[in-house]
Amino acid sequence: MDESREDLLAALQEAERKYRNIFEDGLLGIALTTPEGRLLEVNKAFAALTGYKSPQQMIDEVTNVGEEVYADQASRERIKEILARDGMVSGFETRFKRRDGGIIWVLINSRVVMDAGGKVLYFDSMLEDITARKLAEEEMQGKMRELNALYLASQAFLGLTDIELLHEEICRLIVDQFGLRMAWIGILEEGSYEVRPVSIYGEEADYLKNIRVTWDDTPSGQGPTGKAIRCGQAQAVDRIDEDPEYTVWHERAMALGYRSSASLPMRYEDRIIGALSLYSDLPGYFTEDRLRVLQSYANLAAVAMRRAALHAEVKSYAGELERRVAERTAELEAANHELEAFSYSVSHDLRAPLRAMDGFSKMLMEDYHDSLDETGRDYLARVHGASQRMAQLIDDLLSLSRVTRAEMRREPVDLSALALEAVEAIRRKEPERRVEVAIAPGLEVWGDPRLLGLVLENLLSNAWKFTSRSDEARIELGALEEAEGLVYFVKDNGAGFEMAYVDKLFNAFQRLHSASEYPGTGVGLATVQRIVRRHGGQVRAEGETGKGATFYFTLPPSLRNCDP
Amino acid sequence: MKRDKYILLVEDNPDDVALTLRALKKHNIGNEVVVMEDGAQALDFIFATGEHAGRDVGHLPEFVMLDLKLPKVSGLEVLKRIRADERTAMLPVVIFTSSKEERDLAEGYSLGANSYVRKPVEFDEFAEAVHQLGLYWLILNEPPPR
Numbered sequence: 001m002d003e004s005r006e007d008l009l010a011a012l013q014e015a016e017r018k019y020r021n022i023f024e025d026g027l028l029g030i031a032l033t034t035p036e037g038r039l040l041e042v043n044k045a046f047a048a049l050t051g052y053k054s055p056q057q058m059i060d061e062v063t064n065v066g067e068e069v070y071a072d073q074a075s076r077e078r079i080k081e082i083l084a085r086d087g088m089v090s091g092f093e094t095r096f097k098r099r100d101g102g103i104i105w106v107l108i109n110s111r112v113v114m115d116a117g118g119k120v121l122y123f124d125s126m127l128e129d130i131t132a133r134k135l136a137e138e139e140m141q142g143k144m145r146e147l148n149a150l151y152l153a154s155q156a157f158l159g160l161t162d163i164e165l166l167h168e169e170i171c172r173l174i175v176d177q178f179g180l181r182m183a184w185i186g187i188l189e190e191g192s193y194e195v196r197p198v199s200i201y202g203e204e205a206d207y208l209k210n211i212r213v214t215w216d217d218t219p220s221g222q223g224p225t226g227k228a229i230r231c232g233q234a235q236a237v238d239r240i241d242e243d244p245e246y247t248v249w250h251e252r253a254m255a256l257g258y259r260s261s262a263s264l265p266m267r268y269e270d271r272i273i274g275a276l277s278l279y280s281d282l283p284g285y286f287t288e289d290r291l292r293v294l295q296s297y298a299n300l301a302a303v304a305m306r307r308a309a310l311h312a313e314v315k316s317y318a319g320e321l322e323r324r325v326a327e328r329t330a331e332l333e334a335a336n337h338e339l340e341a342f343s344y345s346v347s348h349d350l351r352a353p354l355r356a357m358d359g360f361s362k363m364l365m366e367d368y369h370d371s372l373d374e375t376g377r378d379y380l381a382r383v384h385g386a387s388q389r390m391a392q393l394i395d396d397l398l399s400l401s402r403v404t405r406a407e408m409r410r411e412p413v414d415l416s417a418l419a420l421e422a423v424e425a426i427r428r429k430e431p432e433r434r435v436e437v438a439i440a441p442g443l444e445v446w447g448d449p450r451l452l453g454l455v456l457e458n459l460l461s462n463a464w465k466f467t468s469r470s471d472e473a474r475i476e477l478g479a480l481e482e483a484e485g486l487v488y489f490v491k492d493n494g495a496g497f498e499m500a501y502v503d504k505l506f507n508a509f510q511r512l513h514s515a516s517e518y519p520g521t522g523v524g525l526a527t528v529q530r531i532v533r534r535h536g537g538q539v540r541a542e543g544e545t546g547k548g549a550t551f552y553f554t555l556p557p558s559l560r561n562c563d564p
Numbered sequence: 565m566k567r568d569k570y571i572l573l574v575e576d577n578p579d580d581v582a583l584t585l586r587a588l589k590k591h592n593i594g595n596e597v598v599v600m601e602d603g604a605q606a607l608d609f610i611f612a613t614g615e616h617a618g619r620d621v622g623h624l625p626e627f628v629m630l631d632l633k634l635p636k637v638s639g640l641e642v643l644k645r646i647r648a649d650e651r652t653a654m655l656p657v658v659i660f661t662s663s664k665e666e667r668d669l670a671e672g673y674s675l676g677a678n679s680y681v682r683k684p685v686e687f688d689e690f691a692e693a694v695h696q697l698g699l700y701w702l703i704l705n706e707p708p709p710r
Contacts, residue, residue, distance in 0.1 A: 351662040351685055356579035359687035363586060391685040398664070
């Protein structure tokens, strides 16, 4: 019996010793507290954690743990609520005040100890100092915030092309995201060392008023902004109040609550275009890590600014171009109107005198035939002939001018059908001539039917005219496949021309044959060239004197397959 | 009362007037030709106003040969006024002009011209055109009821 009591006692003493070990020497803080906040027992760890020399000192000095140890009394009330509800609380994080005023973060596990009747005796709490972890967490969050700022920045800057809005946004975003006091952007001026502020945001109260910032090695260039630009590196001032280089702006900065600052050079490709200067109310705020993030931000901002500048340049060029085009168009329209008026009066005014010349010379010939001798009749005939040619010339000229002014239609055109019509009209004027005409069927093109009809009329009547002295006259219209596409041609075996003069062929009024050989005004081919050019195509000619001539023209495919 | 059939020629160019008269004579069209030298006079004549007040409005020409480019009042304006008045609305009007302009052609017809003939430059053709017009409008064509 004695042995078992002794064993029991020994076991109890052992247990108590173990407990004492844990309590006294354990790393976790342990405290027994009353609901009112009195400390019943406190271990060494707890005392050390909270900055007391010994548990005894703590018990002596602290009368209400809720008021004196908890940084925020409401936390203890909250714990008591949970304890009342659940009987225990675990993982509760809160801040404690140390004896020297310092703040630490603790993690609390606590349980209620009651007597047999259910009355609360005390709270048995264990805590852990998690200050380090908490600080790390905060730093992480800080970094997340910073990265978020960069992300927001890239999104925001993407959308802004108005350079003033962009400048404002650059400053505002960084101040808001990082909780800074102020931010401003300075741009390099061309041709001088001046740094021109273009936007400022935050508590600034005329900070930059009447202050000249430069980036050369002069007093006005010694500030962080000037240095950042000059040396091409981020500059940070940890304590404005102690910094000798802040002399010029010192008073103002202190008055506005700036305690630290940083200047980031804004670099685009290899050029520094300015600097972003930032101010915080916390000394030492601009750490290496922070500067890295801020430099990325500044670079992003520089890219966006360059983009906005380019955008503005393009806009102004576009505006200038538009203005010039409008001017040209107005000029062309005016010229066109003049031309139209001229053509109109030509068609009326020039014809009437011609008719009179022709008519009266005819009447002279009829009525005074007998009074006139051979020479007289010859003279009259010449007058008559001249007025005829003049009439033809006027018609051709009007035709040529109409080609340039007319609005072009774009529709499918059956070239073969047009050619057949033209040939018919030509044949009717000289039905006695025998000419073999071969028109390739099914030539479909895209263009203005009236103008293309004119082309064919001109080319075919030329061919008709220049084969007038050939026995077996043959005229052909067809198409050839060439490298660049389809080429149409009108070919005849008539008089031809000398290739040496081929360049002159398409000039207005230029003729390669005398009027006595073949009549003509020399305007027809100029008209053909003009029309084909308006369709975006080209004309060319090949000929051999005595053998014949071929006229080629293209009507480029870009005018085909266009939806009207 | 048999009234003489006459032609009204509205033409400002004296050469063209001479040529037209000559052409008509040449082809034995012996009707009287009344010549008005400008648009205002033409209207005065047709509606018996101004200088021609007192003329019998009911005695209208067989047809009108109307030039377009006239002093004072243009040919197209004259045509418009002729068509606007119910006394003269059906009066045959032949536009006889040098103009080759598409818009004159279009406007002429849309204002109610019966015919549009371009004056040839060559006299023989001109004479032939006048001949054809005379033949057609005086003889072949049925005039509107009076």
